[in-house]
Amino acid sequence: MQALIRPSAIALSIGLSLGCGGALAQDAAPAADVSQSSQAAPKYQSIAGADSPDKVLHVDVLLSGDGNLSYQVTRNGHTVIEPSRLGLILANAPKLDRYFSYDTSATTSHDDTWELPWGERRVVKNHYTELRVDVVQKKWQDRRMTVVFRIYDDGIGFRYEFPDQPQLKKLEIMDELTEFAVADTATAWWNVAGEWNREEYVYQKTPLKEVAEAQSPMTLKTDKGLYISFHEAALVDYAAYWLRRVDGQRLKTRLAPSALGAPVVREAPFPTPWRTIQITDSAAKLYNSSDLILNLNEPNKLGDVSWVKPYKYVGIWWQMHLNTGTWEYGPRHAANNENTKKHMDFAAKNGFRGVLVEGWNKGWEDWFARGDDFSFTQSYPDFDLPALSAYGLKKGVHLVGHHETSGNVAVYEPQMEDGFKLYAKYGVDSVKTGYVADAGGAKVKAPDGSIRFAWNDSQEMVRHYVLNVRTAAKYKIAINTHEPIKDTGLRRTYPNWVSREGQRGMEYNAWGDPQNPPEHEANLIFTRMLTGPMDFTPGILSLQGQGKPLISTQAKQLALYVVLYSPIQMAADLPENYAKYPKPFQFIKDVPVDWEQSIMLNGEVGDFATIARKDRASDNWYVGAVTDEQARDVEVPLSFLDANRSYTAQIYRDGPNAGMTGDARFDIVIESKPVTAGETLKIRLAPGGGMAIRLVAGKAKK
């Protein structure tokens, strides 16, 4: 009758080992007892612990029962993450779980800053305490493993490191036992994982205890007012993880499966990716502190990356989603010489550096589920790559290349370098890639030469994405990945990985069932966007999809250029549509894409967000705000402005009659007024609305 508490696997193994007289508790290094009170909880012994620099967060590493390893996290003394398992299950050796004993540990402090070549901000602070804990499994020929924690004031990262040791040269990892046991009752914003081969969902908001299996990142709000985000950093040569809820509020990492065998196969020594937990006391801080992921990645490995250019672009793209043009060759083929020149002329006239052209290359016939026929060097007959590239460059407009693969890496990889070489030859310095993989996964070549269908999150695909970006770098080409592997901050290491999709983008407003709801962007900002740049392709001022009106105001379309960060931003609508709306279009022409600083002023997950960003190339600031289906008044305290200057605020806001349906969507007020650092603007957002402000700096007073 009563609901029962599941004894943890730890408790089970204790019971069993007692049953056989094999308890190894004596292996645990004696230390502070931090046992929990729950029915089945075993005794935990802290074997090591450390504080964040300002002592906000504290991590304890624990041994329990018969040598099970776990950790817990407190914030200002309050338990945020209850004792949570650490370990892995192997296919080729006994599991790295239980029978652990303490060997050594070490704590070090780190505090410095570094610069992003492009980004939300120029200078990134990296201040943390590192705790290294070495454990050993005496039962298994003294196998050793190190768990490394990096403890920041606003979050932690931890990873496993496997030394070079004869007892464990090769690891075939079947699964990770890593857990996140959330202490306080929490609400979760999440997407299902493992079902669909890309990360394009409408977000769900449920109690954490109703989450099933989720993608990372997942964002929580606890009943104590804390905001938590689970993700990973530096995902290299390893499978991505999904968050599987075990029961209650206990989450476990699950490694994406492999079609080749164990999800991960690696030779030691190597570290796993970092498992990250951001913990803040406001939603805005969750965004403002999101450098955790970047800090846990390796520094730039490409050297001089001045050839990586942030830019805005237009393209031959939206018309295919409106189904007024086709990717494949035929009577309605959009990627033709005339249409490309038309877009280049429009770009030059309006100051856009790039023109994306999709469907220029052979092989789009039945591309959707196969991708077997793609050529990455041969154009359709109505597309003259050399001539068009030259035509654009004369006007300062760069063709943006396109490699749609349908996830067919087996067909793409042998052509990949030639594809980049061709583009580089004709001055194309950035490429959008695509991995629509609806045949049953991406297609990869197995060691035995056979073709395998693989999860986008699998180790083999993780390897491909890095290979793609590194190969492009050889040709000084920047990559914007669509249907990508999740972003884990590798743009720090490979700064030519400028952006990616990885969310339900604008095209769903053209044909999605359902379309993106009004809260969609307010969800993305606090979830997907914590991981890095999003090529969302905003700016549909016509507010019209394929027979479906967008659920958005015109002002919100402008706001997206500020609130949704990407160093490359598309003006996604058709040129003829921008011609109809010259006044709001002015903001899209003005807004930059590279920032000296970014500050979220206020916001709530899934409700609204107000973000201010300072242009890297000038003293101007930009502010954007979006709301969900609720109208609301947002406050914009201008304290971030230079008190020594006056500014002109060019404001694009929802009009008095603005709303998210019908003509009300086009009710926009554009006004200009002087402002100073002292004041606070109050601006009303309509249901499904938003606002954008350009703050033009006057001369410094002295």
Added chain:
Amino acid sequence: MQALIRPSAIALSIGLSLGCGGALAQDAAPAADVSQSSQAAPKYQSIAGADSPDKVLHVDVLLSGDGNLSYQVTRNGHTVIEPSRLGLILANAPKLDRYFSYDTSATTSHDDTWELPWGERRVVKNHYTELRVDVVQKKWQDRRMTVVFRIYDDGIGFRYEFPDQPQLKKLEIMDELTEFAVADTATAWWNVAGEWNREEYVYQKTPLKEVAEAQSPMTLKTDKGLYISFHEAALVDYAAYWLRRVDGQRLKTRLAPSALGAPVVREAPFPTPWRTIQITDSAAKLYNSSDLILNLNEPNKLGDVSWVKPYKYVGIWWQMHLNTGTWEYGPRHAANNENTKKHMDFAAKNGFRGVLVEGWNKGWEDWFARGDDFSFTQSYPDFDLPALSAYGLKKGVHLVGHHETSGNVAVYEPQMEDGFKLYAKYGVDSVKTGYVADAGGAKVKAPDGSIRFAWNDSQEMVRHYVLNVRTAAKYKIAINTHEPIKDTGLRRTYPNWVSREGQRGMEYNAWGDPQNPPEHEANLIFTRMLTGPMDFTPGILSLQGQGKPLISTQAKQLALYVVLYSPIQMAADLPENYAKYPKPFQFIKDVPVDWEQSIMLNGEVGDFATIARKDRASDNWYVGAVTDEQARDVEVPLSFLDANRSYTAQIYRDGPNAGMTGDARFDIVIESKPVTAGETLKIRLAPGGGMAIRLVAGKAKK
């Protein structure tokens, strides 16, 4: 702000295919539109449907959007299972999902009965409607698949069948897309899956929407008063599935991973195991109708199985769990000649056919996590197998063999046949096997000769369990598997697979943390026991574990022999303890283990159950009842008795002061009185209590 509905993957693919003008809806055979009303729901077209024999259940097979296959189930017109996906994801070919079109379908009726050589009842009725639906994927070289439904009045089974076709000779199945979308709000009784390598948990009771990933079977009660159980039948040469909740009340099968590659690798033609859904309007009917699983299995493949003997047994077992003896050789080694003879004498004196001896063979040193050293033919020096077996047989007592493997199949399989041969030589006709596999899974030998750690639910282990039972059959040996693969009714096909564990058994009362709670058996009866016999090893009349008192009355220990079905039942306590309680022990001596008929009279999942069973060898009936932590009065309507006879009821019930702690646990009333079919007994069960009745038939009146 508002909680959002995830568009189903179906809806996503519709949207996407519209986006690329590739919708295949025209492939769907026109038929009745049974579209759902939810936000993102696509249009479903019924391409085939059929009723159960009495038209209680109805199944529709549906096509939607771009050729996605699904099904739905209604009961008396009420939707129980909403449209739920069908399909599979492959590693070596495009997925068996979408692009389906209708080919043909056929409906047939089946009605017969068959006999169980041993079981809960002798005669099993098998009355169903079969619906076969052939679908084709024109996009993939006309690949064909058949979905077969068997529709009973109290449940359905369905499976996929893959024909011999050149386009798909070999299937490497990465995952199944099979869904169970529960229409009405439901409560679930479940165990976590995938974490721990065997099925030994305290059951959880939560809203269905709080289930994470569960083992099958899982039992539901809906707010409409319907009882549902999800499981599978005839699991052969395939991976077991786990129930992963996708979101809301939508469950999806997930195949247990393989350490060798894809979870399932098979050559066509072959069928998958049956996916089963029992649906009844009372908890008792869920148990009374549980022949669904057996009916979906293949008939007996062993021919004459008169050598398979139901029996009761005692053994050298509980004392190891009390830690007063050891499995391994040493000063406290329990499996010695003297102790074995003592148990054989006790068995002979009290009418038990079997004496189980664990720890008789070499290799138990560090067995718990390794099992590398086990011999299945060599005894420890203090155990004389030939002499002891002969000693017992003179008294009509049979040694019960024991093969503990620690899940180390790589070590066991090469010795397995020799082990059975040895036992057969000395007249041992039943063997208990064990698969404690705590090193990180079972150990199996890969085709390349390497040793792999495998999930107990993996295809390779499923193969092993069947090989084990079939090999034993060659030597006329019955198998009782502990830490087994889940029971899917294969006892029909291999009647020497007499019982198995597969639940949190009595030993957890010796050392478990926590011990089994009072409701444990009332959970098992409506979940695990729906799948088949359980070797729970009841009868601990001493009510004492390893320093832990059992949370049970003495009367409940007797009740377990009736309510928990197994054709082999252990009297698990120590002989000296039975000597202390001769009166209650009498019931254990009297109760049979093979039944002509079984009827659950009343019960509620997790609360209580009252079951009546008729002895196969006499006209006597037996009744047992157990409750959870609540005291309650159970009614026993005796209408099942022969109205033409009088009976003497020997009643073992909780005394007036009985309770689940302290001395109150021993308060038992044993009384005898005449009863007839007309009357209804009312018997009070104490908290944590139970009762057992032996109904001795008098002569027929004429």
